[in-house]
Amino acid sequence: MLPDLIKQYARFISSWQVYEYDKDGPNLRLKSKIVFVDKNEFHIRQVIICNKFFKYAYHLQTEHGELVSRWDNANHWPEIKTHPHHKHVQTKKGEDVQESFHGGDLKKIFHEITQKMDKLI
Numbered sequence: 001m002l003p004d005l006i007k008q009y010a011r012f013i014s015s016w017q018v019y020e021y022d023k024d025g026p027n028l029r030l031k032s033k034i035v036f037v038d039k040n041e042f043h044i045r046q047v048i049i050c051n052k053f054f055k056y057a058y059h060l061q062t063e064h065g066e067l068v069s070r071w072d073n074a075n076h077w078p079e080i081k082t083h084p085h086h087k088h089v090q091t092k093k094g095e096d097v098q099e100s101f102h103g104g105d106l107k108k109i110f111h112e113i114t115q116k117m118d119k120l121i
Contacts, residue, residue, distance in 0.1 A: 002032060002044070005110050012036050012114045026051045038117055039063040044106070056104040060113060066090065071100050071109055 006016055013034055020031040032044040043059040057072040070088040077097050080086045087100040102108040 001106065002030070005107060006034070009110055009114050012117050014039075035063075036113070036117060040068060040113075042113065046104075046106075054104060058104075058106065058109055067095065069113075071102060071104070073104055 002018070006013060014037050016032065016034040018030070018032045020029055022029040026048070027050065028046065028048040030044065030046045034042040034044070036042065039062070041061050041063065043057075043061070045057045045059075047053070047055040055073065057070065057074070059070045060068040062068060067088065067090040069090070072086065072088075073084040075084045077083060077086050080097065080099055082099040082101055082103075085100045085103050087098045089096045089098055102112070
C-alpha cells in the first residue's frame with residue numbers, strides 16, 4: 001500500500017525510505033520516513049497482529065523536528081469522540097488534541113497533508 005501512495009503523491013515527495021519492514025503472515029511492523037517537497041518529514045509507524053490488533057502513529061514535523069500534526073490510536077484521551085483515534089496539532093498556544101475520523105487510514109491522511117501543500121506548489 002505505501003508504494004502505491006508514494007506513486008500517487010509523487011509530486012509532493014522529495015524522498016522516502018523504509019527503516020523497518022517485517023511481515024510474517026498476517027503480522028506486520030512498518031517504520032518509514034517521507035520527506036515532502038516543503039521539507040516537512042512524515043514518520044510512519046504501524047503494527048498489525050493477526051488482523052485484530054492495529055497500532056499506528058503518523059507524525060508530521062518540520063525539518064527542524066517541530067510538531068505539525070500527529071495521528072495515533074494510543075489508548076488515552078477518552079473524552080475525544082473518536083477515541084482511541086485522535087490527532088495532535090501544534091498551534092500558537094501549544095499542542096491541541098482533536099478528533100480524528102481517519103481511523104489510521106494512511107490514504108486519507110496523505111490526502112489531508114497534500115491538500116495543504118497543493119495550494120503552495
